[in-house]
Amino acid sequence: MKVSHYFEFEEHVTGGMAASVDHQRKMFDLAGIEYTTEPTLDADVLHLNLMGPRSVWYARRARKAGIPVVAHTHVTAEDFGDSFRFTNALARPLKPYLRRAYGLADRLVCPSEYNRDVIRGYTDVPTTVVSNGVDREKLDGFESLEGEYRERYDLDPPTVFMVGHVIKRKGLETFVETAHRMPDVDFAWxxxxxRSLKGRETKRLIDEAPSNCTFTGFVDDIRGAYAAGDVFCFPTHEENExxxxxxxxxxxxxxxxxxIETFSWLEAGEECLKVDSEGGGDGAASAGVTDAPGDNVEGFVDAIDELRDADRRAELGATAAARSEAFALDAIADRYRSLYAELL
Incomplete structure (x- = not known):
């Protein structure tokens, strides 16, 4: 079995999509799946990760040649808005384009059940859910970087942190406003x-962030983020996984x-603390103060206050770590072999 595993615009795309493609290829190695990163019809399966014009062209050729086409649904119009400059304007025409593009596949791979529910509004192509997974080896030894990264960014525990592109959709406004409300706590993104890709509102939020809210920019070793951070705060409004x-x-x-629905698989109070956007969360004593549409900042403040207690942090962190084992790459890898075998 040979797979043409193509990622259009690979040299330009970073963030979660690039990480997912890297994880897929590591899983192929674990499962013993032969693959090429070039788009070619000299393969048993054509697997496309970003449905740009070249991918669409190859998908059409593959269908005519009787080669099964698999497409990953990393991109949705719902996930595209409030990301970078002009993405809101592009989100509306993106949906009909993706309907046609995803409709060329024989099978769609969705990173989560939530993403699959969204995609069902695009096309009736059969779907398979395969998590993006977590590369646990990438985190090996992260604890040893704690002192270095705390000193580099002047962070004191318990540090509230976030990892990823600084974009409004991921809850930037909530993150910054929560930092305003908690001046004695360090926040780090x-x-x-x-800045050339950021909209006016995103740049304003960054510029007006309080002194206890640090935007580190690119970090040379992402393990340092997980070493220096104590509470992972993820107030995203929309996420595929x-x-x-x-x-x-x-x-x-x-x-x-x-x-939000994306995180419905996480058990509130046991594996995480959840904050209701409209107030009245799950035990984080949300007060329902709304500073912007859909932003219950007071709920995030209360949840973080609960996690000032080191024992509570350790309890929730241990449960989360145990749950994450099901997402390890070696636990997921065979799903791709089964998927390709089914299509063939």
Missing amino acids: FGHVD GIALLEAMAAGKPLVVRD
Whole structure:
């Protein structure tokens, strides 16, 4: 079995999608699946990760040649908005384009049940859910970097942190406003801050963040983020799955997340603390103060207050780490072999 595993615009795309593709290829190695990263019809299966124009062209050729086409549904119009400059304007025409593009596949791979539910509004192509997974080896030895990264960014425990591109959709406004409300707590967002790609509102939020809220920009060793951070705060409004969340779990960090459908698989109070966007969370004593539409900042403040207690952090972190084992790459890898075998 040979797979043409193509990632269009690979040299330009970073973040979660790039990490997912890297994880897929590591899983292929674990499962003994032969693959090429070039788009070619000299393969048993054509697996496309980003349905750009070249991928669509190859998908059409593959269908004519009788070669099964698999497409990953990393991109949805719902996930595209509030990301970078112009993405809101592009989100509306993106949906009909993706309907046609995803419709060319024989099978769609969705990273989560939530993503599959969204995709069912696009096309009736059969779907298979395969998590993006977490590369536990990438985190090996992260604890040894704690002192270095705390000193580098002047962070005192318990540090509230986030990992990923600094974009509004991921809850930037909530993160910054929560930092405003908690001046005695250090907040750190580890990830790219490319101002040329940011909208006016995103740049304003970054510029007006309080002194206890640090935007580190790109970090040379992402293990340092998980070493320096104590509470992973993920107030995202829309997410297909969230690789950074899985990494935080694998690192044994307690989670504070927005109570959205994407995270319905996490048990509130046991594996994370969830904050209801409209107030009245799950035990984090949300007061329901709304500073922006859908932002229950007071709920995040209360949840983080609960995690000032080191024992509570350790308890939630240990449960999250145990749950993350099911997302390890070696636990998922055979799903791709089964999927390809089924199509063939």
